[in-house]
Amino acid sequence: MDDLDRRIVGCLLRNARATFAEIGEEVSLSAPAVKRRVDRLVASGTIRGFTVLIDPAVLGWQTEAYVEIYCKGTVSPGDLRRSLEAVPEVVGACTVSGSADALVHVLASDVRHLEQALERIRDEHNVDHTESVIVLSRLIDRSRT
Amino acid sequence: MDDLDRRIVGCLLRNARATFAEIGEEVSLSAPAVKRRVDRLVASGTIRGFTVLIDPAVLGWQTEAYVEIYCKGTVSPGDLRRSLEAVPEVVGACTVSGSADALVHVLASDVRHLEQALERIRDEHNVDHTESVIVLSRLIDRSRT
DNA sequence: GTTGAAAAGTGAACTCG
DNA sequence: CGAGTTCACTTTTCAAC
Numbered sequence: 323m324d325d326l327d328r329r330i331v332g333c334l335l336r337n338a339r340a341t342f343a344e345i346g347e348e349v350s351l352s353a354p355a356v357k358r359r360v361d362r363l364v365a366s367g368t369i370r371g372f373t374v375l376i377d378p379a380v381l382g383w384q385t386e387a388y389v390e391i392y393c394k395g396t397v398s399p400g401d402l403r404r405s406l407e408a409v410p411e412v413v414g415a416c417t418v419s420g421s422a423d424a425l426v427h428v429l430a431s432d433v434r435h436l437e438q439a440l441e442r443i444r445d446e447h448n449v450d451h452t453e454s455v456i457v458l459s460r461l462i463d464r465s466r467t
Numbered sequence: 468m469d470d471l472d473r474r475i476v477g478c479l480l481r482n483a484r485a486t487f488a489e490i491g492e493e494v495s496l497s498a499p500a501v502k503r504r505v506d507r508l509v510a511s512g513t514i515r516g517f518t519v520l521i522d523p524a525v526l527g528w529q530t531e532a533y534v535e536i537y538c539k540g541t542v543s544p545g546d547l548r549r550s551l552e553a554v555p556e557v558v559g560a561c562t563v564s565g566s567a568d569a570l571v572h573v574l575a576s577d578v579r580h581l582e583q584a585l586e587r588i589r590d591e592h593n594v595d596h597t598e599s600v601i602v603l604s605r606l607i608d609r610s611r612t
Numbered sequence: 613g614t615t616g617a618a619a620a621g622t623g624a625a626c627t628c629g
Numbered sequence: 630c631g632a633g634t635t636c637a638c639t640t641t642t643c644a645a646c
Binding site for chain 1: 468476479480481482483484512513514515516517518519520521522525531533544547548551552557558559560561562563564565567569570572600601602603604605606607608609610
């Protein structure tokens with residue numbers, strides 16, 4: 323992972339469908355040289371995949387919340403992950419410092435749908451209670467590294 | 468945005484560099500038909516762009532926090548966005564329900580770097596105080612809608 | 613980095629409801 | 630007419646050098 327790799331990744335972050343020749347022009351490399359580096363970055367796991375950015379409003383999933391999960395007693399991160407993965411509305415989750423066991427990012431079509439997702443999360447055997455903040459407006463989204 | 472579009476978007480979410488022919492095979496369409504639909508989705512803004520998923524650990528930005536921002540008096544979302552956009556470590560931000568004015572997602576190389584970013588956020592003229600939780604481990608990341 | 617064969621992208625003309 | 634298809638033609642990929 324040298325500086326050239328970083329510049330190639332920078333191009334791909336902006337447009338993952340750029341041709342190798344286009345990237346090569348920007349970083350002063352031939353198309354095959356770029357391809358070899360990209361292949362290596364994919365093989366090594368540095369590049370985990372190529373994806374598309376969708377306007378969430380179009381999919382109709384406009385209601386967003388961050389939910390702090392408090393579990394009964396202690397719970398392993400692995401168990402927590404398995405519990406939360408079962409709920410498709412959960413788009414992100416992490417264990418955090420402080421008294422909460424996890425912070426969960428939930429995306430739903432509307433408030434009604436969000437409530438249903440929260441109920442499903444709460445119904446998991448090891449969840450004691452939850453504390454939610456609802457997103458009013460998204461100010462910044464630079465989530466793709 | 469019909470069911471065919473949704474299936475095409477599904478393919479692109481999994482692999483944004485899939486060829487139109489590959490996508491076409493999966494959704495039972497010819498390559499040019501897929502291309503026309505993808506072009507339309509891009510033109511209409513449904514597809515906001517193509518990007519690459521990078522292993523954050525490789526870039527060395529492994530320290531993550533969620534920070535609640537409390538401002539002095541009232542502040543417009545626009546001003547808040549401008550303040551936060553000036554801090555590159557801020558990867559996401561939204562206004563939220565409850566007493567905090569905003570919830571900010573911060574990514575930094577280490578705790579020291581995170582602290583510097585928090586200081587920069589606090590130094591913005593309209594920030595009263597902040598409340599942070601540090602991410603211990605990421606359980607789920609399905610952030611790319 | 614260069615070259616060349618194979619594959620994919622792309623626009624036009626055409627066909628079907 | 631909007632949406633899909635086939636077909637020619639250009640560009641890109643990708644493996645060998």
